[in-house]
Amino acid sequence: MNRFKASKFRHTEARLPRREAWIGGIRAGSVTSCGNHVKASCRWIAFNAEAAGVLGIVPLECEDGGKRTVSQLCCHSDVVTDFDFSPFDQLLLATGSADEMVKVWRLPESGQDLPGSAGLTLKSGGGPVDVLQFHPTADGVLASGAGKRVTMWDVGRQQPLTALDSHGDQLQSLTWKRDGRLLGTSCKDKKLRLFDPRASPAAFQSVPGHENNKDSRLLWMGASDCLISVGFSQMREREVKLWDTRRFSGAMLTVALDTSPG
Known part of the structure; x- marks a missing residue:
């Protein structure tokens, strides 16, 4: 008798979506950073573009069966190193950059123009912002890592909550537990x-x-x-x-x- 139970997934295989659902012809950048190069919410997909300081923005759903349009969001004066969507607001996007700034953007509903300026700019200090991530259960709390420091931000009040300075060298990654x-x-x-x-x-x-x-x-x-x-x-x-x-x-x-x- 076999001691091991056969997996119910043993005959499964990946299925590619129809070509009409593909998003092709995108010229993504090759930025070297510790952060993410692509992120998505329920409304938008953001990815590193070729030009420094620019993100490519693509709607997740195309309207009336048409083609998706790739737009550019000019975020920073230097390389965009990381970005994250808020889990509480699918139109809220935070970006970090080598220009030592954290910016928060409110993206429009699909079919509207992208914003020309950030709704909020936070000066991180301590060097380029290498990584950032929204808190998964507390609305408006954002963690950003720059140099040897992690800063917790209250986005609503536009001020830091606390700083974690116990690192001996440059940060490479940060992640919130799901709770x-x-x-x-x-x-x-x-x-x-x-x-x-x-x-x-x-x-x-x-x-x-x-x-x-x-x-x-x-x-x-x-x-x-x-x-x-x-x-x-x-x-x-x-x-x-x-x-x-x-x-x-x-x-x-x-x-x-x-x-x-x-």
Whole structure:
């Protein structure tokens, strides 16, 4: 008797959408940054364009069966390093840039012109804004990372709530847990940190992460307490590590993605 139960997904396969649903002919940029290169809300898709400081904006749904029009949003005076849509307002887009600014834009309903200026500009300080992300459960709270500092912003009041200054080197990634209680960060000092920003001062734990200080990224595993980190080993091979944040010490699992030569 077979000890392993056959998966109900064993015969599934991916199906490409019809060609009419494709979005083609887009000239995306190749910006080197720690942030995202494409994000979507229920209304819009945003992506890095070729020109510095510009995002490409495409409506998710085309009207009357017509073709989607790619528009350009001139955001910053330097490279757009990261951007994120608010989970509470599908027309609200935050952008960060190498010009050390965080801007918040209100995109129009489909078929209308894009805004010529940001609704809100926040001066981050500390260097280029490398990463940013809206809080998943608190409306109007935005985390941005610049240099060695993470700043929590109250977008409605246009002021910082708190700053997390416990990093030893440049930030590479930040991610909110789905319930918003914890914030994880990865850093060029090869450490992962876990913050409770509600504590005063903000409480945190740190553990050794990947052995190479090349770019790394953190992601929460659904609604669980598990954190996934993607980075590089000492031999510059890509690897994925799985962490249990309830016992935040060594990684539970390490998977090498590259095969060593020889």
